[in-house]
Amino acid sequence: MKKVLVIEDNRDVRENIVEILELAKYTVLAAENGSIGIQIAKAELPDIIVSDIMMPGVDGYSVLETLNEDENTAGIPFVFLSAKDKREDIRKGMSLGADDYLYKPFEAYELLDAIKLRLKKSDFLQRKFSKTTQGINSFFKSASEYLGMELLSKNRKLQEFSSRGEIFQEGDAAHNLYFIEEGSVKTHRVTESGKEMVTGMHGKGDFFGQLSLLNKSGTYLETAVALEKTRLLSIPKGDFTNLVYKDREVSNKFLDIISDSMAHLQEQLVDIAYSSVKQRAAKALLELHDKGFIQDSKQKGVDILREDLASMIGTAKETAIRALTEFREQGLVGVGKKRRLILLDRSKLQRIADFG
Structure with missing residues (x-):
């Protein structure tokens, strides 16, 4: 069962929240002030924290700030409870890293929905996805569920190319991001002087084509050629765009998976210079x-x-x-x-x- 820490100085409100969460089959920890809440959070590492803002002594903002300074508690989802409906309070909480706000008085379903959503988000962000075709498809499925809609297509096809087979050419319309399931691929560009410049040597588990899909011209920035018999998973541009632009958290997760080649290109340029x-x-x-x-x-x-x-x-x-x-x-x-x-x-x- 998921573990929820409730920090609330008002006894009646605290006990009411605890009862709602226990009926929903959560394991609930309770604290009557911010100081005790911090101690419990560090000792128990709850899956999510629900905290009042205005409390004597250590308030909700200070609780969040303190927990964010500890690497063990910094990633715990945090939902604020507030009797105020002021924009400055919302901005302050969000700037500190709060995940959500609930205004008192609230209905039981509002509390449960907020916790369910934040736990779902946390589970998705913490999950590790392997760089395999199965792992990539699992990521797409989880991202669709997280976004709560069928934004992502199921048209991720496996394509085979023979040795020296051309996958795409510089200047072609960029329709797909590619993932190498088996084989190897060389990408290259042609300089103004007509010389071929290798931009990447990609092996099993690598992505290529991502920079081209971000290119405003909508065309591939390089040519890609298979160096041996190669099997690729093609990811449509529409899926790539939805993953990058639809939701910041999903975008960060996706870019983390595909970003190795971008960092490597930057490293290559530094090496050439120094x-x-x-x-x-x-x-x-x-x-x-x-x-x-x-x-x-x-x-x-x-x-x-x-x-x-x-x-x-x-x-x-x-x-x-x-x-x-x-x-x-x-x-x-x-x-x-x-x-x-x-x-x-x-x-x-x-x-x-x-x-x-």
């Missing part, structure tokens, strides 16, 4: 190893074009080849069938990536 070619080459090889493009065995991995590796590093092909040759001579990497790269000494390569 790291040596040798460091960037080591980082690129480690990244490719982490994503399964490079293996420790001659039988596995993906054929990485030296032009693509050079583009990832942000240097000329000849310079990239010289860095690879140096790594081979040091016994850090090898070359297997079809010129596939093999990682031989990860720890030494990591030291080069970290310290040059």
Whole structure:
């Protein structure tokens, strides 16, 4: 059963709230003032707190402020009870992180509805979703239930592409976000000088195409090509838009799931500006190893074009080849069938990536 902490200095009101919640099958903790409420909250970690604002000594605002300073209690949903109906009180409470307000006197169903909604929100936000097709579909289902409407379609199709098959081209109308269930994908752009610049090497569990869906022109900003037999889950742009713009909490949750590649792109730009070619080459090889493009065995991995590796590093092909040759001579990497790269000494390569 969910645990509710009620902080209310008026005995009659407090006992009435406790009775309503116990009849609704909640486990209820009660405190007659803010100080005791803080102690109970830290000791019991309730699922939600319902607190009066105007109380002698420590008021409701101070209770919320104090609990927000403790990482163990900062995320507990908080509902204020108030005899006032003033905008400044609402603004102050919301600025402190309150989730909802109830004005006295209130009906039992109003209290129960507010608690049910906030617990539902809390459960959704705390739930972890795996980066698998099943996990993504579970997220969409939970997000639809949380939003309380069938906003999200069920048209998330699995598509298969053969090696070197084009998924979309730079300038095409952007209709989908893609999730890699199996396989690997390279994304690249063409510079003004006509050279190909690799913008990403994506493996199983990665998303790509999200920046294009946020592009005002409505077109893909890059070209995507499968590097081997690849299976993708396509997420329609309409679903993406609803998740990003319909509700702030859902948006934050969704962006947290798909944001890895955005952060990685930013990191790449910093590396190009400040790291040596040798460091960037080591980082690129480690990244490719982490994503399964490079293996420790001659039988596995993906054929990485030296032009693509050079583009990832942000240097000329000849310079990239010289860095690879140096790594081979040091016994850090090898070359297997079809010129596939093999990682031989990860720890030494990591030291080069970290310290040059």
